[in-house]
Amino acid sequence: MKRVAVEYFAVFREQAGTAGEQLDTEAATAGDLFVECARRHGFADPRERCKVAVNDELAPWEVALADGDQVLFFPPVAGG
Amino acid sequence: MKRVAVEYFAVFREQAGTAGEQLDTEAATAGDLFVECARRHGFADPRERCKVAVNDELAPWEVALADGDQVLFFPPVAGG
């Protein structure tokens, strides 16, 4: 069990009803944690279209999580 | 024999030493007249890279000339 800080952006923040939370999780990777959070908050966007940043760097979904990590979940982007 | 008004632009004007002249010519087409003028003034640019306007309209070299026509000879362009 590890504790991570999760932040949500745009539609994820609205659906979660919060900009961020501290989570105790068994998730091994960022991808596993996303599935967990998406189920809990009802995120509809498929993971392939979303992005994750761990400790301020964009990261692949397979990245292993460590205790104390900061995890940012980005819904599909729409710049320009 | 017909009389036409010829105008020269840019390097043609400099090589001819005049912006225009009245010419009495036997030339049947604009292309024939160009060959005549190019020989007389020493124009070096090949006709394929030059353009002609007759009576204020760009025209093909094969256009027939009539008495009183106004003929503009354009050396290769370099806009932009």
Next chain:
Amino acid sequence: MQCRIETSPIDPEALKRSLGDVRAGAFVAFEGWVRDHNEGRAVTALHYEVHERLAIREGERILEEARARYEILEAACHHRAGDLALGEVAVWVGVVSRHRAAAFEACRYIIDEVKTRLPIWKKEFYVDGDSGWVNCAGCAAAHGAHGHTHAHEQA
């Protein structure tokens, strides 16, 4: 090679001057403007949410990629954050080069990548008082009420 996130109106002429270079013969700029409609709905305003630090980092990576791929002298990208009105400049990309082909190609590359890679989200406000996050496919489920089931239409 600068990417910046702006909270006040973008000044294209000032940005262009910052790219000036006497070796440059060609300048190409792209501007994304807030349109009065999107996907058939009348739009009154936009809000851009931006993760500024990561957006700048990814934007400058894109600019360096453009410099490696095309023969350009300078390039920059500025994107708005916050609330925008109709007609405002949402994003500006400028490229200078010796010859025009490189400037056109690099400018197109940069805006294409910026639109798909920067952590920026767009919320549209509609004339009927409704609003919604614009996020292409996937929003049909997330925003079923908006009926965004067709291919996403973007400038």
Next chain:
Amino acid sequence: MQCRIETSPIDPEALKRSLGDVRAGAFVAFEGWVRDHNEGRAVTALHYEVHERLAIREGERILEEARARYEILEAACHHRAGDLALGEVAVWVGVVSRHRAAAFEACRYIIDEVKTRLPIWKKEFYVDGDSGWVNCAGCAAAHGAHGHTHAHEQA
């Protein structure tokens, strides 16, 4: 769809505003700038000779061709005539469209055609006091003294 020949400095922001359209989501501009060198020679100034009436007519024909080929809302082209200093804008092309692909493609089409079809001639003044008409291949013979024997290099 306006083409104009300007004898005083071009004001890109004013021209852009004249193309404004609330339906437009994309704006692409090209500017040709007077460079400090050409074909390896240091340039100090330029003079453009223009046959204004035919240049405008041919320029507006090109703009209409662009409108027929690409999904654009508006386009304009303004070209300088007379004496220009280093760094000045020699030509400006602006295109607005709903989506960016059309604006990029139309802008590129317009400047490519303008450079080869408008009756405009460029005389360069060099740092050594010499000058010459820039006219690509063919000028090797016409301007042998300038040694313009290599492929012509233009922005």
